[in-house]
Amino acid sequence: MTAAELQALRARLETALPAGAIQEVQENGAIVLAPDALLEAGRALRDGEGFDYLSNVSGVDWLEQGYLEVVYHLYALRRGVRMAATGQADGPLGPVVLKVRTPRANPILPSVTALWPSALFQEREVYDMFGVRFEGHPNLKRIYLWDEYTDYPLRKDYVPEEA
Amino acid sequence: MTMRVPRHDKFQLPGLGLLKGLSVTLTHFFKSYRRMRNWRVPGKVPFPGGSYGIFTHQYPEERAPIPDRYRGLPVLLYDDATRAEFCTACMACARACPVGIIHIEQGIDAEGKKIPYASSYTIDWDICINCGFCAEACNFGAIVLDHHLETARYDRQTLRPTKERLLRPASYYEKIAPTMWAEIREDAAKRLAGTMKRRPEGVGIVPPAR
């Protein structure tokens, strides 16, 4: 996605969302959203802009900065199909990178499974590995580790148990 | 361009599909009587007669040839002429190993100065993932990958060889992997000359086999 397309997309998003929803735009084009605005922005992107395919939900632990970040990569799939067929893209294809941050002490974020069910297992994985609780997720259980496990392995301050 | 995958929805005589499949297996049954012995033998055309036939290797009398680049377990090399080990204990292989199984101690001479010689070199063969990064990282042609296939042992200690069991003559490596040796031979010889100058007399020489 070119910088110009991303700029235009961001401008359209800013008008669609309430003030303060977009906290920051990073140099690589990632849009940092306020957690409250995630669902609304997701809705605008999915229905208004055509980003109907959520490819990747990933957690990142920024220990020094004190927050856990969840990164979403969105692509416009139907538009990509049309582009492959005709050779011309009728809009941005992606990826749109959304980031939301939540404090490490009590990490809660809204779940996007209502918008993109592909987040179903991936959000469970972020919960399992980082401890971020997703409100609205239908089945937020640990996915890789056993249910009684209490620690969150992919956090930077995780200390493995002694063998 | 997209193409639609055909669904074979037209009416076909019941049993015809099964018969077609059985005809394939029956063809194989008859073709299997033509033995095909030239599979993977150096110098012969691969798969003559197509891919049908029996090609059972009577292992261990007949072995499939192993390509030069095959990645077995790591071994150390020494030069045939001077019987000097190529290894200078530069730790490049130990740093490159993703699983951290190479344990090296650098030798020191009488005054306590470090010399390009590994006084102790141990590899945990049982953990090795055969990635080949040690051989890629080595600038001295000292560590290469052997063509082990039968690596099972009864005793776990034999899978942690020390330097004495790891050393092989360079002529051995030339025999099993000529193209690989040809790539590193010149550099290894040149650097060995420099290494031997910096080693004290007699250090790093492999004693002759008993």
Next chain:
Amino acid sequence: MTTETVERERLPGEEVPIEVEELETEEITVNIGPQHPSTHGVFRMILRLQGETVVGMEPVLGYLHRCQEKLAEGHTYLQSIPYTDRLDYVCSMTNNHAYVLAVEKLAGIEVPRRAECIRVIMDELTRTMNHALFAGFLLNDMGAWLTPVQYGLREREKILDLFELASGSRMMCNYMRFGGVARDLPDDFMPLLNKVVADFPAFLDEYERLLTTNEILMSRCKYVGILPAERAIACGATGPVLRASGVAYDIRKVDRYSLYGELDFDVPVGTVGDVYDRFLQRLYEARQSLRILQQVIPLLQETPPGDILGAAPKTLKPPAGEAYGRIESPKGELGFYLVSDGSDKPYRWRVRAPSFVNLTPLQEMVRGHKVADLIIIFGSLDVTMAEVDR
């Protein structure tokens, strides 16, 4: 904090009424345990059955979890390449390719043309081999035991021989490096490759003759496990699963990474999205892979031999930043999300595994079917659990 009520996508596994036979029985819970010949790895399913009909299915994952993402944070970027081999162990070359693509995006490394040709050759050989193997194992799940498996494996052996000649190892190839490939192709590679490319279409014809009009296969696979196109897109399915449902999304055509912008190939698309479509779609995709190989071999021969590695520093320290690199692996979209903090070890190393996300619609695909159908629906998704669990 509250979540707004938005118009909801129906989630996989939600209780939608399904038809059950008139004889109402007690609902029982059955475990298809982790070790099972048809689970393509270790995958556990907790089924709720009414008689033989599946009413609910809950997948339990994590039996093959090896915490690769945490391990990678302690290794340098180069040392993680053998770990990517072991993600989807059947297709190690494409895993390598996805990872080095992501790192090259992160660090801005150029790849010479010959290396790109070699990468495309390895990718397409992997795709061919994976689809031949998949067809065999789907038939194994259906009860044809190992006859079709051995047909697929026999052809796969030839491709594994090619990998062994080039990289030194049959499965865990560890062949791609940042900026190219590890070594140039040996001299005996090209004659063997030409022979494989020449002989493989005949093998695929034979495979189709053996299987596709077989009455048992057709009656077991047609209209079983239908995944409509909208649900496939919403659930994030990619690869042959998505294309069999009728959506022609192929990352090779959309992103045009490596040489795929110059190559001419078709994208096979299914109509109904049932198991039969997913089975046949992969065989047609294997044919297209052979077509790609026929185009790349002359391109490779035009390039000067030896120019296989671009300029990459010995110890790679990418500038602080992030990159998401994705390719079309035989299972779907394989992506690597890498975050760098400027040091030689990644800050975050995340694998977007296609099999993991392709499992999402499984719950809704199997409801209403029998247990035997469940096995082949799961088999038709072509999942490798090593990738799911990482």
